[in-house]
Amino acid sequence: MKKTFHIFWIVLILLFLYLPIMVLAVYSFTSSTMIGSIRGFSLHNYETLFTTPELMDMIRGTFLLAFVVALISTILGSLGAVGAFYSKKKTRSAIELLGQIPVVNADVVTGFSVCILLIVFFGMNKNTYIPLVIGLCVLCTPFVYLQVMPRLSGMDPYLYEAALDLGCTPSQAMIRVILPEIIPGMVSGFLTALTLSLDDYFITSYTKPAVFNTISTYVVNATKGAQTDVKTALWALSTLLFVVIVIVVVMMNLTGSREEDR
Amino acid sequence: MKLERRYLAIPYVIFLVVFVVLPLIVVTYYAFTNGEGQPTISNFVTFFTNARTIGTFLYSLFVAVVTTLVCLLLAYPAAYILAKGYFAGKGGMLLLVVMPMWINFTLRLTALKELLDMIEGNLAMYPFLNTIIGQTYDFLPFMILPIYNSLTRMDHSLLEAAEDLGAGKASVLIKVMLPLSMPGIISGVTMVFLPSMTNYVVLDMLYNSTFIMGSLIGSYFSSYDWHNGSMVAATLLLLIVLITYIAEGGSSASGERRG
Known part of the structure; x- marks a missing residue:
């Protein structure tokens, strides 16, 4: 009885989460323009997707942007985590408080405030893509920090000292001892940043150049058109x-x- | 030596101060000035006396409460089953439940919209229902994951001890399990509540003509009304600080991410 209910509940949740995606996937292989109407098998949609330059440019642009943002965020966030880890407790909690702001803030507010500062207040040109990249980095960088910090806390604190005693310079010890320890955190931070910027709609739409679209902004416009x-x-x-x-x-x-x- | 390492945080700190703190200060400044840069409280008065903005504020609070409750009711049993019930220890199932978090939310909503279109015929007929369905669909994994995490961390022997000492099933649930999983619940609630007040794309994509707080910012943005837009953003900001402050008691909102 208990087992039946457990299976039933999880199946219900999975159906709710996946049924729409599955139905859409099936219909993507037909020539039908509406779900529910029955038409024959067709690869027409896939052909359109790969032969329409506008769509291909949009997809390529989205991934390139996400990659650049993830790269910058990973560098900034990892440096921040290492620096904060070796700072005084007070400084570190101040840095952590600052980093919490974009994490808990609504994306609409983050996007709007970055737009107000850079585009309205400083009069920066949207077409340079700078406001867009900065806006997304604001969202992603603290998440990299949060992924790297646990690696540092879990590290043996004497490794670095040992490296110095054995004749490493501080920068050598940093690259050969600390960097390898935090790389897994940096990788998962990079991936988090990548998915965050691929998924973002609000920050992008408030800071992007008028002619540029990511998958999110494109899809939203397409449903209205x-x-x-x-x-x-x-x-x-x-x-x-x-x-x-x-x-x-x-x-x-x-x-x-x-x-x-x- | 220690001196050198901590300087590595300088770029990160400068970045946060310039692009996180400064924008919020400028938004607050814009909220209390007019087009000529003169200080004014007229944006403030407009926001709090206009029936449309106040109505939107109250409506979005209502939407957020209902969405959060629906998510909680669906998510808690699911998280329990995955952490302690039939599917405990089967990591693949948890992965399946949280995987939608990594799929672009606009594409997922397109799928939902097409399906609802078929079932309901005309989406505009059920604006409130569709808002709740759409938001629950979008945010549910963000409620399940933190509750799951707090339940797996919980010491199972505490539940057994309560049962051995004569507590019934209901009182074990209410007096032991719920309080112990409170950090997860709080963290899930903060991750769902705020987006349900602000994520207006969910409404837009389901052809909804109703407004939530985020839609107000969107419409001021489209009409280049920076000052009234900033007033809405500043109000939301205050609300966010309030929610975070209340939630701080039990949870740490880190690592996991809302939509």
């Missing part, structure tokens, strides 16, 4: 991204559990 061809091509995009995520998650889970075994 009436271009059916583009709309159903996005079903194909959704299906492809879903498959990619499943593969990445399964792979990371496999390598992750192997690392825990060691």
Whole structure:
């Protein structure tokens, strides 16, 4: 009885979360423009997706932007974590408090306030992409910090001292001893930053150049517009991204559990 | 030697001060000035006396409370089953439940919209219902994960001890399990409550004509009304500080992420 209820509840949750994606995935392989109407099998949507320059540019732009943002955030956030870790307790908690702001803040407020400062107050040109990159880094950098910090706290504090005693210079000790210890945190911070900026709508739409679109802003505009061809091509995009995520998650889970075994 | 290492934090600190703290100060400044840069409280008065803005504020509070409750009711049993129940120790199941967090939320909402379109016929007929469904669909994993984490950390022998000492199933749940999982609940609630007041894309994508707080910022942004927009942002900011302050007692909102 208890077991039946447990299975029932989880199946219910999974159905709620996945049924829409699954239905859309099935319909992405038909020529139908509406869910519910039955049409034949077709790869038309996938063809449109890969042959429409506007769509391909938008996808490439989204990933390039996310990559640049994740890279900058990883460098800034890791430096911040290492520096804060070796600071006085008071300084460190002040830094941590500052970093909490973008984490707890609503994305609408973060995006709007960055837009007000850079574009309205300083009159910066949106078309330089600088406000956009800064805005997304504001969101992502503290998350990198939060992923790197536990690696530092879990590290043997005498490793660094030992390296110095054995003749390393401080910068050598930093690169050869501390860096290898925090790399797993940096990698997961990088991935968090990547998914955050791929997923973001609000910060992007308040700071982006008018002609540039990421997947999020493009999809929102497309649902308002009436271009059916583009709309159903996005079903194909959704299906492809879903498959990619499943593969990445399964792979990371496999390598992750192997690392825990060691 | 210690001196050198802590200087590494300088770029991070400067970045946060310039691009996190300064924008919030400028927003507050804009909220209390007019187009000519003169200090004024008219934006403040407009916000708190206009029936539309106050109505939106109250409506979005209501939406946020309902969404948070629905998420909690769905998430708590799920988190329990995954952490302590039939699926305990089966990590794959948890992964399946939280995986939607990594899929672009606008694409997920497109899928939901198409399905609701088919079921309801006309989305505009059920604006409130669709708002709650859409937000729950978007935010549910963010409620499940922190509760799951607090339940797995919980010492199982405490539950057994309570049962051995004669507590019934209901009182074990209410007097032992709920209080012990409170940090997870608080952290989940803060991660769902705020986005439900502000994430207006969920409403937009479901062809909703109702407004929440975020929509106000969006519409002021589109009409280049920086001063009234800043007033809304500043109000939200105050609310966020308040919520964080209240939540601080039991939880640490770190690592996990809302939509």
